[in-house]
Amino acid sequence: MQDLAWAISLWLMALLAITFIYVVMKSGDKADASAVQSGAGKIRATLFWLILIAGVPVTMVTLTDLPYAAQSDATAQIVTAEGSQFNWDISPTTIVAGKPVEFHVTAADATHGFAIFDDTMTLLTQTQAMPEYTNILKYTFSKAGTYKVLCLEYCGSGHHVMSAEITVVAAGGM
Ligand SMILES: [Cu+2]
Structure with missing residues (x-):
């Protein structure tokens, strides 16, 4: 849906630009x-x-x-995540499946990459963890399980040890 809206917008913008250029080129003519x-x-x-x-x-x-208004979901589970050399501070680490999660992601020192992987180490979603800025990452876990958080941005000698776990439980199992 978003791709379609984007494509339509691009075509309309192109049409507008062509019209604009045409008018500018014709503006030299005397008005009738x-x-x-x-x-x-x-x-x-x-x-x-x-x-x-x-x-x-x-x-x-x-x-x-527009989808923007619908994005602020009052029922979302809020999880704060702060990256630092070389650790993730995530709270809470237990969340419920099937309900939208809003990760508020930031960093204490350098830029890190906040990435969530499932048990087959498939990347599910990710965002940048930046100092003095909070990125909001929305994701809904469809099934219960243990998920891994790894850093996707090389941030120093201990980058590879930056790992944490999120536990997703079935609704009603908390
Ligand atoms: Cu890193």
């Missing part, structure tokens, strides 16, 4: 004063007001459908 008085001018004026009047409600309705 008779056209403004005639039917062409009236059609232009009608279209202008139609777009303006229709545009406002259409924009308002479609903006509410």
